[in-house]
Structure formats: structure tokens, C-alpha cells
Amino acid sequence: MSTPTSTDTHHVDLAISGMTCASCSARIERKLNKIDGVEASVNLATEKASVSFPSALSVADIVATVEKTGYGATPLERDRGGRAPAMTHDLVGKDSLRLRMVVASALAAVVVVLHMVPPVKDALGTTGHWLQFFLTLPVYLWAAWPFHRAAGINARHLSSTMDTLVSVGTTAAMGWSVVALFTGFSHDLYFEVVAVVTAFLLIGRYIEARAKAQGRSALASLMELGAKEVAVLRHETGSGAWTEVRLPIEDLQTGMRFVVRPGEKVATDGLVVDGSSTIDASMVTGESMPVEVSAGDDVTGATVNGHGRLVVEARRVGSETTLARITQLVEQAQTGKAPVQRLADRISAVFVPTVLVLSALTLLGWLVTGHSLAEALAPAVAVLIIACPCALGLATPTALLTGTGRGAEMGILIKGPQILESTRRVDTVVLDKTGTLTTGEPVLTEVVTAGALPQEAALKAAASVESGSEHPVARAIVTAAQEQGVELTPITHFTNLPGQGARASLKGTVVTVGKADLFPQVPDVLREALAAGTGTTVLVGWDGIARAAVTVADTPRPSSAAAVTRLRELGLTPYLLTGDNEHTARAVAREVGIDAANVDAGVLPQDKFAHVRALQERGRVVAMVGDGVNDAAALAQADLGMAMGSGTDVAAESADIVLMRSDVDAVADAIGLSRSTLRIIKQNLVWAFGYNILAIPLAAFGMLTPVIAGGAMAMSSVLVVLNSLRLKAYGRR
Numbered sequence: 069m070s071t072p073t074s075t076d077t078h079h080v081d082l083a084i085s086g087m088t089c090a091s092c093s094a095r096i097e098r099k100l101n102k103i104d105g106v107e108a109s110v111n112l113a114t115e116k117a118s119v120s121f122p123s124a125l126s127v128a129d130i131v132a133t134v135e136k137t138g139y140g141a142t143p144l145e146r147d148r149g150g151r152a153p154a155m156t157h158d159l160v161g162k163d164s165l166r167l168r169m170v171v172a173s174a175l176a177a178v179v180v181v182l183h184m185v186p187p188v189k190d191a192l193g194t195t196g197h198w199l200q201f202f203l204t205l206p207v208y209l210w211a212a213w214p215f216h217r218a219a220g221i222n223a224r225h226l227s228s229t230m231d232t233l234v235s236v237g238t239t240a241a242m243g244w245s246v247v248a249l250f251t252g253f254s255h256d257l258y259f260e261v262v263a264v265v266t267a268f269l270l271i272g273r274y275i276e277a278r279a280k281a282q283g284r285s286a287l288a289s290l291m292e293l294g295a296k297e298v299a300v301l302r303h304e305t306g307s308g309a310w311t312e313v314r315l316p317i318e319d320l321q322t323g324m325r326f327v328v329r330p331g332e333k334v335a336t337d338g339l340v341v342d343g344s345s346t347i348d349a350s351m352v353t354g355e356s357m358p359v360e361v362s363a364g365d366d367v368t369g370a371t372v373n374g375h376g377r378l379v380v381e382a383r384r385v386g387s388e389t390t391l392a393r394i395t396q397l398v399e400q401a402q403t404g405k406a407p408v409q410r411l412a413d414r415i416s417a418v419f420v421p422t423v424l425v426l427s428a429l430t431l432l433g434w435l436v437t438g439h440s441l442a443e444a445l446a447p448a449v450a451v452l453i454i455a456c457p458c459a460l461g462l463a464t465p466t467a468l469l470t471g472t473g474r475g476a477e478m479g480i481l482i483k484g485p486q487i488l489e490s491t492r493r494v495d496t497v498v499l500d501k502t503g504t505l506t507t508g509e510p511v512l513t514e515v516v517t518a519g520a521l522p523q524e525a526a527l528k529a530a531a532s533v534e535s536g537s538e539h540p541v542a543r544a545i546v547t548a549a550q551e552q553g554v555e556l557t558p559i560t561h562f563t564n565l566p567g568q569g570a571r572a573s574l575k576g577t578v579v580t581v582g583k584a585d586l587f588p589q590v591p592d593v594l595r596e597a598l599a600a601g602t603g604t605t606v607l608v609g610w611d612g613i614a615r616a617a618v619t620v621a622d623t624p625r626p627s628s629a630a631a632v633t634r635l636r637e638l639g640l641t642p643y644l645l646t647g648d649n650e651h652t653a654r655a656v657a658r659e660v661g662i663d664a665a666n667v668d669a670g671v672l673p674q675d676k677f678a679h680v681r682a683l684q685e686r687g688r689v690v691a692m693v694g695d696g697v698n699d700a701a702a703l704a705q706a707d708l709g710m711a712m713g714s715g716t717d718v719a720a721e722s723a724d725i726v727l728m729r730s731d732v733d734a735v736a737d738a739i740g741l742s743r744s745t746l747r748i749i750k751q752n753l754v755w756a757f758g759y760n761i762l763a764i765p766l767a768a769f770g771m772l773t774p775v776i777a778g779g780a781m782a783m784s785s786v787l788v789v790l791n792s793l794r795l796k797a798y799g800r801r
Contacts, residue, residue, distance in 0.1 A: 345376030471745030
């Protein structure tokens with residue numbers, strides 16, 4: 069229910085019921101934040117509150133405060149997978165809303181015909197007025213009941229929300245019409261206003277509810293990705309055999325071994341102890357290409373096994389798994405608020421009382437200019453209805469909901485809404501070389517021979533010797549030989565030369581592979597290959613003479629050059645920061661399109677922080693991309709820290725954005741998506757503000773009828789939500 073975040077502070081997530089507009093969420097947030105030591109953020113779109121509170125208070129105190137404000141609050145207890153339960157009140161509310169919408173729409177259609185179609189109106193006469201009354205009564209009393217109930221609750225707490233405007237407006241129109249019908253003092257009836265406005269608002273609210281549910285779908289699908297059962301291997305003490313037992317995923321514990329068959333999901337994060345296969349991690353990391361795994365490789369829970377049978381030892385379970393941490397980060401981002409939303413909330417808090425005053429002034433203004441009460445009532449009601457600040461309240465959270473959900477699908481985890489503002493200002497991105505711009509795996513790039521020695525013979529000799537070594541350079545040479553179909557020669561008397569190379573006997577000839585210091589004679593052509601410095605170059609030779617130079621390098625990823633181009637198109641200047649030598653760094657920079665002047669080579673791990681700060685002192689707004697413990701300080705110092713998900717927990721904790729894909733294209737996607745989300749938020753706010761600023765005067769001067777005002781208000785909210793949903797298509801080709 070609550071988990072300590074420090075020695076004195078606890079945290080709880082609450083499902084909030086009864087909110088209908090931005091004024092509701094702002095009022096709950098205001099009430100909670102008035103309590104000493106409490107920090108609360110209430111999100112209308114997710115219908116959740118994130119509350120930090122001191123140990124002197126309890127969760128019950130927080131819930132009681134929300135309930136005293138007039139709303140329902142239920143603590144969200146997480147399961148062992150770190151997942152919050154679905155909010156069933158939202159589903160029930162949507163079903164009820166649909167029924168009210170259908171009934172109200174059907175009755176409103178008949179009322180409009182009775183009121184506005186001349187043949188019907190003339191034929192029925194006074195009977196038509198009474199039919200309108202009886203058809204509108206259930207719309208007002210039952211279909212519009214959520215508006216009246218919420219308005220009444222807020223009135224008891226001496227506050228007002230959007231529902232207050234709707235309830236007051238429809239009550240004024242209904243009250244006038246009923247009195248006029250029963251007394252006969254006026255023939256101006258507004259039953260169609262009550263019925264149509266209620267129907268429009270319910271239609272708008274239902275469309276909003278469905279659209280918000282679509283916005284939440286990415287998070288919901290994330291929460292459902294994990295396996296539900298697991299085939300655990302148990303060791304029979306008597307026979308010594310291993311048997312499989314199917315268990316619920318909740319019973320899986322660290323250290324247990326489980327089987328993953330072809331096509332099954334990996335139950336949890338673990339280490340492969342037997343078998344080999346390919347893993348499709350696209351649902352978790354956004355990486356489209358399957359990854360080869362075998363004994364000794366790590367696998368992530370919720371990824372899908374390919375063709376082989378794997379035995380995996382569980383390393384992290386429950387809330388500690390990668391999937392659980394992803395889900396929690398996305399929830400955290402969706403529950404928070406961007407700085408621009410704070411302004412909208414403050415405006416919403418005073419907006420409704422202001423509109424009530426404007427409506428009263430409109431009524432008074434029409435009366436003092438010689439109009440009848442019936443003539444003055446219509447514009448006053450129109451002001452109340454057109455001004456409902458729904459669009460204002462939905463502008464930010466719906467875009468944030470959709471944007472962060474789409475990010476999660478792409479393997480991009482934005483830790484909080486305030487990060488969006490940072491991406492807008494960034495103009496420089498600092499990239500590490502190894503594992504970011506490059507694959508992180510050395511491969512054979514060149515074989516140079518002296519004299520008449522064929523390249524294949526040189527590679528065969530080098531790979532045969534290196535087959536006895538586990539060094540990364542050795543593995544790269546052996547792998548290249550195998551890929552080229554070179555048959556290795558059996559070796560004897562293998563000797564490892566620490567820090568220098570290796571030596572072995574091939575059919576009676578002692579062959580040495582390693583640094584130039586191991587060879588008394590090095591031909592000039594091989595010295596030139598060593599001086600080129602395009603990677604790690606080792607010499608191959610015998611009888612004291614170097615016969616060939618074999619170069620192994622960490623090559624750029626195929627996507628790096630295009631990704632750097634995308635970063636430039638986003639207005640970012642890329643810098644390369646690496647501990648490698650100058651030659652290697654410049655070669656990689658040249659291949660991916662980074663200017664030589666922006667390359668910092670030979671940088672010690674502890675100096676990365678200083679390089680980031682130096683760029684900031686030159687006026688740059690810096691995004692840093694890193695993946696190791698030594699990157700944590702630099703990530704924290706940067707204006708925008710981006711950690712590769714393949715890196716360490718320390719790096720991820722220090723970063724603002726976590727990238728589950730280890731390539732630069734993910735950096736461009738993250739910044740592009742963040743900026744698009746911020747742009748959608750601003751579009752929504754401009755529309756919401758502009759709509760109210762323009763529409764209220766039109767309504768006050770009688771240029772908008774209450775019926776048109778109701779339809780326009782409902783459509784305003786729907787447009788904001790639909791605009792936000794455009795983010796679901798980001799990055800899809």
C-alpha cells in the first residue's frame with residue numbers, strides 16, 4: 069500500500085473516483101498539499117493521485133482528506149510484479165455513462181422534433197409542450213444526475229467545478245420552462261436546451277472516456293506482457309532427476325531454474341544455464357531484431373523465446389524485474405505533471421467561479437438593456453455551458469498519457485513530465501563510442517601481409533593460435549576465420565603472454581601473435597598498419613619475423629550514421645566522448661558523420677563529468693548518453709541524462725530517460741517523441757484557452773444558443789483528446 073522512500077517519508081498511489089474536470093483534480097491536489105509535509109499530484113486522465121507524506125500521517129489520513137473533499141479514494145496495492153490493479157470503477161462508470169448517453173440522446177431527438185419541426189409543433193400545440201416536459205424530465209433527473217450530484221457535493225464544500233456550470237445552466241433552463249408551462253405566463257420554453265445539452269455533454273464525456281482508455285492501453289499492455297505460469301525444474305533427492313512443475317508466476321523465487329520452450333515467454337529476468345536460442349525482445353525493448361542467446365547470457369522477463377529450449381536461472385523476480393521497473397517508470401511519468409499543466413490547473417481553480425459571475429452579469433446586462441427575462445436567460449445559460457473547462461483539464465494529461473505509453477512501446481522510458489521541457493532546450497548531445505555508436509563487439513576488419521604470404525594463410529595461423537585464448541581480440545579473430553570457412557590447424561604447447569599476446573606450435577612451427585615488441589624484425593608495411601591506429605592491431609609471425617598484421621575493431625552500428633543525421637535534423641550538435649585513442653575515435657566519427665572538432669578521445673571515466681560541465685560553461689544545453697557506473701556523475705550533471713537500458717542500475721537511476729535499445733537511433737527517437745509530446749500539449753492548451761476566450765463573449769452577446777454551446781463544449785474536449793491520440797502513431801512507418 070505504501071512504501072518508504074526515505075526514513076521519514078512514505079508514498080502511496082490512490083485511485084480517485086468522482087473527478088469530472090480539471091477543477092476537481094486541482095481541488096483535491098490543493099487540499100492534500102495544504103497538509104504539512106504532504107506532496108501530492110492528481111492526474112485527471114489517469115484518475116490517480118501520487119502522494120508523498122510524512123511518517124506522522126497514515127494512508128487512512130490521506131484517504132480521509134480526499135473523501136472529505138467529496139471524492140472517493142482507494143489505495144493501489146501492487147502485486148509481486150510491481151503492478152497496480154486495474155481501476156474497475158472506471159469500467160463501471162463508462163458502462164453507466166453509455167446507458168445515460170443513449171437514453172438522453174434518444175429522448176433529446178424526440179424533444180427537438182416536438183419543439184422545432186413546424187408541422188409537428190403546430191399539430192400538437194399545447195400537448196406538444198407537455199410531451200416535451202415528460203420526455204425531458206428523465207433526462208434532467210436521471211441522465212444528468214452525475215452533473216447535479218457532483219455540483220451538490222462541491223457546493224457543500226463551498227467550491228465549484230465544471231459540473232456546477234452544467235447543473236446551474238440546465239436547472240435554470242428547466243426551472244424557467246416548468247414555471248412557464250404550469251403558469252402559462254410565457255410561451256418561451258427551453259426543454260430542448262436541457263435535453264440536447266445533456267445529451268451532447270454525455271456524448272462528449274463518453275468519447276473522452278473511450279479515448280482516455282486508448283491512451284492507457286500501452287501501459288495496460290505492458291502490465292499484461294509477463295508470463296502467467298512458469299515450468300520450474302525441481303531436483304528429486306531420491307532419484308537425482310530433474311522434474312518440471314507448473315507454478316503460478318507469483319510463486320517463482322530467485323535461484324529457481326525454469327524451462328522456456330520455443331514460442332514461450334521468459335518468465336522473469338535470469339541467466340541461461342543450458343540451451344541456445346534466439347530471443348525476441350521487441351515487446352520490452354522495441355528492438356526489432358531477435359538476439360542470439362546461449363549458456364551464460366542474460367535474458368529479460370516477458371521476452372519471447374525463438375526456436376530452442378532454454379533452461380534459465382531466475383535472478384530477479386516480482387517488483388525487481390525489468391518489466392516491473394518499466395511499468396513503474398511509465399506510471400510515474402503518467403501520474404506526474406509537466407510545468408505547463410500547473411498553469412492550467414491554477415487557471416481552472418478560479419475559472420468556474422469567474423464564469424458564474426460572468427453568467428450573472430450577462431443575465432443582468434440583458435435585463436437592464438430592456439430585454440425580457442426569457443430573452444436574458446438563453447445567453448446566460450449559454451455562457452455557463454460554453455465555458456466548461458474540460459478541454460483545459462485534459463490538454464496535458466491525455467498527451468502525456470499517450471506519449472509516455474508510445475515511448476514504452478518503443479523502449480523509451482521518460483521518467484517524468486518535466487523531462488519534456490528539457491528536451492526542448494537541448495542543443496548538444498554527448499555520445500559514448502563503445503556500445504552506443506559501435507556494436508561493442510570487436511570484429512576483424514583488415515589483414516595486411518608482408519611478402520608473398522596469402523591473407524588466408526595469415527588469418528589461419530593467427531586464428532589457430534588464438535583458438536587457445538579467451539581474450540576478446542582472440543575471439544574476434546577466431547570467429548572471422550570460422551565465418552570465412554578457414555579450417556584451423558591443431559595447436560600444441562600453447563602459451564599465454566599476459567599483456568603481450570600468445571604463442572603456440574603449429575605442425576612444428578612456433579607461431580607468435582601479439583604486440584610488435586615480440587618480433588625483432590617488423591617490415592615497414594606492417595609498421596604502417598600499426599601506425600594507422602584504426603583499431604587493435606596484432607602481428608603474426610614466426611622465426612622472429614612479423615609476417616602479417618591483423619586488425620580488430622569495434623565497428624559502428626549500421627544505424628549509427630542515419631541516427632546522427634536525425635540528431636542534426638533535430639537541431640542537436642553531436643559530440644563523441646571516448647577513452648579510445650585519437651585515431652580510432654576519429655575513424656568512427658568520420659564514418660558516422662561527427663565533426664572531427666567535436667571528438668574528445670582518451671577521456672578517463674572519471675573525467676566525463678568535467679567534459680559535460682565544460683560544454684555547459686560554453687553555453688551548451690547538454691544531453692549525455694551513457695551506460696556504465698562511470699557515466700552516472702556525467703548523466704546527473706547533464707541537462708538531460710539518457711541511460712542505455714543495457715547498462716548498470718546506477719546509470720539508469722541517474723538518468724532522466726532510460727533507453728532499452730542500445731543504439732543511437734533510440735536517442736533520436738526519445739528526443740523526437742518528447743518534443744512531439746510537448747508540442748501536442750501546447751497545441752491543446754492554445755486550443756483550450758483560445759476556445760474559452762473567444763466563445764464566452766459570443767455566448768454573452770447572444771451569438772451562441774445554449775444548444776450550440778453544449779455541442780461546441782463537448783467537441784472541444786473531444787478534439788483535445790483526439791489530438792493527443794495522434795502520438796500513438798509516432799515513429800510508425
